[in-house]
Amino acid sequence: MSAEPGSNRTPETGAFFQRDRQWHPPAFTPGYKSSVLRSPQKALLSFDNTLSELTGPVFGHAMIGERDNDLIHNFARPGESAIGERIIVHGRVLDERGVGVPGALLEFWQANAGGRYRHKKDGYLAPLDPNFGGCGRAISGEDGSYAFRTVRPGPYPWPNGPNDWRPAHIHFSLFGHGFAQRLITQMYFEGDPLIWRCPIVGGIRDKAAVEALIAALDLQSTIPMDALAYKFDIVLRGRRSTLFENRPEGN
Amino acid sequence: MAQSLDRRKESPSQTAGPYVHIGLTPNFCGIGGIYENDLGLAMVNERTTGERIELRIRVLDGTGTPLKDALIEIWQADADGLYNSPAEMRGAADPNFQGWGRRPTDMETGLCVFETIKPGRVPFRDGRLMAPHITLWIVARGINLGLHTRLYFSDEEEANAGDPILARIEHSVRVPTLIAERQGNAYVFDVHLQGEKETVFFDS
8 A cells, every 4th residue: 555655544445425416416407508418318337436436546745836825826927926806715625424534635726816717718808817827736634624825716707698607716626535536616605696697506406515615704714904715615425434344255 | 303414415516617727737728837747647657567558538529529628537556456545455556656647638639648557457346356447537518527437448358248347237238338449559448428329437
């Protein structure tokens, strides 16, 4: 085995809790037109995790650069910084048992304060910010906690319906301890009226599930005269204990 | 009332969107200087053990058009069938092989190429050996929850015939959707999101 250097955690090897596919948005959500031709239509093949799903890559703290979690500065010219409302986003990576997930790699990306992505496919008329790249990453601490600094992304119009706007959002990609925990999602901001009008959000059927993606304004964690703070916890699949699972071969 | 199970729900998934490259392969889309390299780009070095192979993967939508804005990750065992992961309790995997790769599909052709090694066989839950395979995870605009499937190898007929996962596929006519075709030292694999040849996707 290859535990993360410096870690003395005992690795867990139990299978992950089954995914609640009623809670996630289904593959086919016609209000989000891109899903129509990209959604599998046949039944999925269900099976309990094998080693191929239970295991997963490990990313050490050593790969993280000093400015990887500072989007205000990691693309900016020396002495300059990105334009926009300065915010801190922080929270914990947990699993469904409520246990913190240490050593999780989080990668995040977003539009700039005007709602424009630094990408050749984005032709929105809001200007690029020469000091904003739009990506960052972090590895969660022993209790699953993470934090990064950025500017609040702007909402933007997108070609779907004749007048659809994305609410302000930050994309999150997560690795837990097993490849079956792999997850990509988006974080929204408390109070944004566009959340409940968005066809991508609208693919989620349960109101409580949408609310699980809305970060709360966290005044206690703001830095006065500097940055507002939002708290966003992310939950990955939990896993079973292996206590009763040491079955002999062929059983 | 019984006691509460005191469980949380998994965070619901949302699409990776059309700009997934910014977050996961920034150098690929021209955002340089933040990370030295895009993660998962190089899977093998000269000391990696095993047969060098190339995977040539495309993802096709319901009209048969290749996706040009998808991102694929692969996860596989080393040449001896060991995963480079803390949850691997059977032994130490090849230190020169992480087993994980990440590539965007080409923005013009939709082709996604991985340079890797052929994995060894990994035991199923009951100890039987599974056929050599590579786990695929696919995200893109229009995909609401990352798609999970496997790539098996066309020149492993005997192992494939005894594979416990392939054996679970009720309609055996769909098994070939998971088998990559050998062409020289490359394996060619088309993932069909819909239609008659829809790939078998997993819920595991």
